[in-house]
């Protein structure tokens with residue numbers, strides 16, 4: 001319901017067809033004669049006798065009655081909320097006990113046009129923890145995401161987009177976004193009960209769970225959602241559905257409804273909580289300030305420019321051919337990934353590309369040295385933007401090398417199924433092969449020698465590793481900085497680690513960088529970012545809008561600004 005733009009990953013829509021096929025089998029098993037009669041006669045007549053339809057009718061009555069529900073033309077839901085950063089994959093470690101980092105959802109409005117089956121979510125997202133960009137720390141961008149029937153489109157560049165000039169034009173968002181927006185729209189009592197009453201939907205698999213009665217609703221587009229109805233009040237208690245996730249495979253979302261209040265003759269919830277089946281992470285919370293029924297709304301129809309746009313291709317990065325550059329003997333760098341040649345194999349840094357993009361990378365790198373293929377990947381840390389290709393890497397048979405503390409979450413990620421929305425690992429499940437790093441692991445043969453070190457004293461990642469190449473004075477790291485960050489809240493970490501390990505470093509290879517940078521340039525960027533962060537904290541304190549992380553902690557000398 002929240003319109004989860006931050007944690008969403010693109011998928012192919014063909015998965016929906018498999019979804020449909022799978023549920024067809026379920027329906028065959030549970031379809032009783034009574035259901036058939038109800039579908040054929042009762043539902044056309046407006047009052048069913050099948051127990052599934054009776055349940056939905058009771059829920060409709062509790063909400064205000066079928067006729068009232070079907071007469072509603074528009075609903076606007078206004079409020080604010082919170083989103084679990086990276087679905088629980090962005091915390092200080094991958095330990096389930098690590099405290100959840102949250103993004104604040106501000107100025108949230110969902111507009112629903114029930115007559116035309118359109119919806120729009122507008123919101124600001126603001127990191128409620130220390131991170132790199134001004135837009136993210138302050139929530140500068142108001143996102144605008146719309147679904148018109150089967151067409152999804154966005155206005156504006158997303159919550160981390162750089163500042164824009166002029167009026168942003170609507171852009172198509174693709175079929176995967178359309179599917180996601182469709183099921184999120186249905187995770188609300190009014191929309192799910194209306195969909196369940198629609199004669200084109202299929203109801204099946206009535207069952208009890210404690211004080212709840214559950215029924216599966218397969219809507220005309222083929223998505224199946226589970227409606228849970230409270231056995232006492234007959235009000236909808238929750239809606240569950242499955243969606244794809246690059247880090248986690250199939251994820252089941254359950255949106256629970258609380259605090260029903262009457263509004264123009266229907267009962268609507270004032271609180272929504274969505275929980276996922278990965279560690280039972282509370283994925284989002286929505287606090288509703290107002291449910292507005294049948295007020296005038298904007299026209300949400302997809303403009304002609306969106307309707308006539310060519311279909312979106314593969315997800316970004318999926319087809320670009322990487323061109324590795326040689327940065328030292330037996331070391332290459334390409335688009336953030338570093339590759340080390342050893343006697344009989346190649347070891348890369350970071351599984352941060354999904355199936356097709358990782359395959360494209362491996363295809364090129366496996367041709368660099370005849371007879372040598374990538375067999376290992378060093379994983380800098382667990383954060384889900386960095387481990388988004390972990391499942392793809394395991395599917396390719398690669399061994400994962402990382403800090404020992406990441407093994408648990410990596411095992412959890414790899415063990416999860418992807419049946420409804422298959423990825424490479426879902427189609428061909430394999431176990432995780434894992435080599436742990438405690439403080440230091442040296443990989444050395446007659447071709448190459450690299451040192452993998454625990455990143456000590458870093459408050460962005462407690463279980464990070466970096467790589468040093470003694471022969472060429474290269475350092476490979478992730479998230480210690482990137483040249484274009486606005487802020488760096490752990491700016492002392494890079495040089496503290498270099499000094500602690502007594503490393504000679506000339507060149508820095510960052511996972512988030514497109515090319516190598518001399519260490520001096522990296523340090524200059526960090527010092528600029530630290531000064532920016534100090535100024536940010538001062539501004540916030542003066543305005544009495546106190547920010548997470550302020551005052552910034554920085555334990556190195558900060559030279560005066562040059563030039």
Ligand SMILES: [Zn+2]
Nearest residue numbers: 381383461479
């Ligand atoms: Zn990170």
